[in-house]
Amino acid sequence: MAFIEMQEVGYTYKEGEEPPVTALKNIDLEVEQGEMIAIIGPNGSGKSTLAKLFNGLFQPTTGRVTIGGLDTSNQDKIWEIRQQVGMVFQNPDNQLIATMVEEEVAFGPENLGLPPAAIRARVEEALQMVGLDEFRQAAPHHLSGGQKQRVAIAGIFAMRPDCIVFDEPTAMLDPMGRKEVMATIQKLRSEGKTIIYITHFMEEVVDCDRVIILQEGEKILEGTPQEAFQARDLIKNADLELPEVPYLVYRLREAGLQLPPNILTPESLVDKLCLLN
Ligand SMILES: Nc1ncnc2c1ncn2[C@@H]1O[C@H](COP(=O)(O)OP(=O)(O)OP(=O)(O)O)[C@@H](O)[C@H]1O
Ligand SMILES: [Mg+2]
Structure with missing residues (x-):
């Protein structure tokens, strides 16, 4: 059994009086431990909806999602699932709440109920991992966008998930910040983390093991970056650029x-x- 499995997954938003919106249809996907998978697609193609299915933030409307063999619809296991799969979102400002970098990174391990010495060790390890150990006492709002995003990554890393889902983590960053964040993600990958990387920048997927292209909630391509880039008509039809x-x-x-x-x-x-x- 693969580490992450999705079988015929669909997701429909049903909120209040609004007509329902089907954001995902019939998605089959398997991700092995240690793989780096890119998910690309134009605006509204279902990427963020899919991201939230990876750690049980959303339950599929149809089909089944399992993480490490655990079904995400099993509420008894939801805490275990969330610990295995961390999420990093687009806007670093919405993810940071503490007034000091090290406090921010400590939130996760504190919530895991670890003793203070273990929390300190994890914070130190995480800050080194993202290259911000010298900023431990800094105020997050004084940092650059790329640095803030790395603080968010450190906070997730400190909880030691097997897998991290990144939902367009570089979309709001300048080229420098984008480079820093990409380098950090490659480092996580080299340490064996499973990476799900969502983006609409096609050039960012060159190094991934596998690329999934979404269009209107459906998977229209799955293959290596080479295979994806050769499907030029399909890419053009999906409003993406080589x-x-x-x-x-x-x-x-x-x-x-x-x-x-x-x-x-x-x-x-x-x-x-x-x-x-
Ligand atoms: N809370 C919601 N209620 C109703 N419909 C929603 C909701 N969130 C998203 N949708 C719809 O679901 C579809 C997929 O949205 P989603 O945010 O997953 O796409 P996306 O690929 O992440 O887009 P983007 O590139 O803009 O981030 C879209 O049609 C969107 O309008
Ligand atoms: Mg999105």
């Missing part, structure tokens, strides 16, 4: 250059172009 290098390769091939289609990085494009001479 990253620069795959787009350039696509145009060069269209113009008649004999390049392989699966080039993702500037380095390998340069290598392949030089070989043509």
Whole structure:
């Protein structure tokens, strides 16, 4: 059994007098421990709804979600499930509440009921992990967007989840902050964490193990980044844009250059172009 399994999952919002909105339809998905999966899709395609199904924040309207073999609809296990899967959202300001960085990171371990020495050790470890140990006494609102997002990540890391779901964590950041956060996520990945990475920046998925593309609540593609980038018509129809290098390769091939289609990085494009001479 895979670490995360979704079987024929659907989700419909039914609120008050409003007509129901079906945000997800018929989603099958398996995620193995240690994998990094990217989920991309245009606005309103169901990404954030899917994110909330990964840790039982939402229950599927149809189908079944299991995390580490535990069904998320099992209310007796919900605490255990939430401990296994942490979530980082788009806006760091909405996630930070403490007046000092180390207090912020300590919230999670405190809620786990750990003794003070263990809490201190976890806070220290988490701040080192995100490269903010020198900012432990800083006020979060004085930090840059990228640093704030790293504080949020440290807070989740300190609870030692197996998996972290990131819902567009770089969308509100400048290029510098975006780089810092991406580097931190790669570090989490190298430590063996399972990563679910939601984004609408196609260039951010180049390094993922697997890409899922959502459109109008349905999974329209699942494959490696290379496979995803080669599905150009599908990407265009879904209102997404190819990253620069795959787009350039696509145009060069269209113009008649004999390049392989699966080039993702500037380095390998340069290598392949030089070989043509
Ligand atoms: N609370 C809600 N009540 C009713 N409909 C909702 C609610 N939240 C989301 N939806 C609808 O569900 C669909 C999927 O929304 P969702 O937020 O999951 O998409 P998304 O891919 O995360 O979009 P974005 O790129 O804008 O973040 C959309 O049609 C949206 O309008
Ligand atoms: Mg969203």
